[in-house]
Amino acid sequence: MNIGKIISAKRKELGITQQVLADRLHVSFQAISKWENGISYPDIETLPLIASALNISIESLLGYPTRSLTEYDNHYAGKEYYWGLEPNKLCYEIMQRKPPVKPHKVLDIGCGEGKDAVFLAKNGYDVTAFDVSDTGIQKAKALAEIHGVTVDFFKADIKDFRIEADYDIIFSSGVFHYIPHNLRQSVIDNLKAHTKIGGLNVINVFVGKSFYSICS
Numbered sequence: 001m002n003i004g005k006i007i008s009a010k011r012k013e014l015g016i017t018q019q020v021l022a023d024r025l026h027v028s029f030q031a032i033s034k035w036e037n038g039i040s041y042p043d044i045e046t047l048p049l050i051a052s053a054l055n056i057s058i059e060s061l062l063g064y065p066t067r068s069l070t071e072y073d074n075h076y077a078g079k080e081y082y083w084g085l086e087p088n089k090l091c092y093e094i095m096q097r098k099p100p101v102k103p104h105k106v107l108d109i110g111c112g113e114g115k116d117a118v119f120l121a122k123n124g125y126d127v128t129a130f131d132v133s134d135t136g137i138q139k140a141k142a143l144a145e146i147h148g149v150t151v152d153f154f155k156a157d158i159k160d161f162r163i164e165a166d167y168d169i170i171f172s173s174g175v176f177h178y179i180p181h182n183l184r185q186s187v188i189d190n191l192k193a194h195t196k197i198g199g200l201n202v203i204n205v206f207v208g209k210s211f212y213s214i215c216s
C-alpha cells in the first residue's frame, strides 16, 4: 500500500475528515486530498506529525511490516523460558483484588512467552494476550497447550494496535517504555476507554529514575 492509501485508510478508521486532519497538521485539505490520491507526497519533516495524528508508527505509515524486536526474538529463541515460568507477583494481587468468581476478561499487553497469561487462564480468567515477538507468541501458545488452557494469543505491536473489546483487567509488565512519547497518550486513552467500570489497569513499567515504594 502506498503512503496516500495508508493515510486515507487510517483517517477513515479514526472517523475524521480531510479538513480535520489538515487542521491538525497545519496544511490545507487540498494537500491531504493530493496525498491520498497519490498526486503528491508529504514532506519528510511532516511524517512524524502525520504518524502521530493517525496513531500509528512512522514504519506503519510508510507501509513497512512492523519489525519484531530482534532483541526479544533472540532471547526467546532457546528452549528454556527466558523469564522463567513463575508468574509475576502482580498476578496474585490481581487475584486478590478481582478474584475469578466469574471469567473476568483480561488483556496482557507484551505477554512475552506467556507465563502470566497462562497462569491467569489456569485460574479461571478469560485471557487475551499479545506481543510483538513472533517467537514469544509461539512459545506462549505452546505453554498454554502444555497446561491445557485456552488463551487468545496473537502478534501485535502496541504502537499501532488499538483494542476494540472491553476488559475487566488490563495487565502489562515491562512494556510501556517501548511506546514512543508521542503515542503514549493515545495508547492510554484507548486502554482507558476499553476498561470496564470497576476494572483494573495493572501496569508495571521500567523508569529511568529513583523509585520509592509507598506503603499505605
Ligand SMILES: C[S@@+](CC[C@H](N)C(=O)[O-])C[C@H]1O[C@@H](n2cnc3c(N)ncnc32)[C@H](O)[C@@H]1O
Pocket (backbone or CB within 6 Å): 069, 072, 083, 088, 109, 110, 111, 112, 113, 114, 115, 130, 131, 132, 133, 136, 156, 157, 158, 159, 172, 173, 174, 175, 178
Ligand atoms: C521485559 S519483556 C516482558 C515480557 C512479559 N510481560 C513478562 O513479564 O514476562 C518486554 C516484552 O515487551 C514486548 N514488546 C516490546 N515492544 C513491544 C511492542 N511495541 N508491542 C508489543 N509488545 C512489545 C517484547 O517483545 C517483550 O516480550
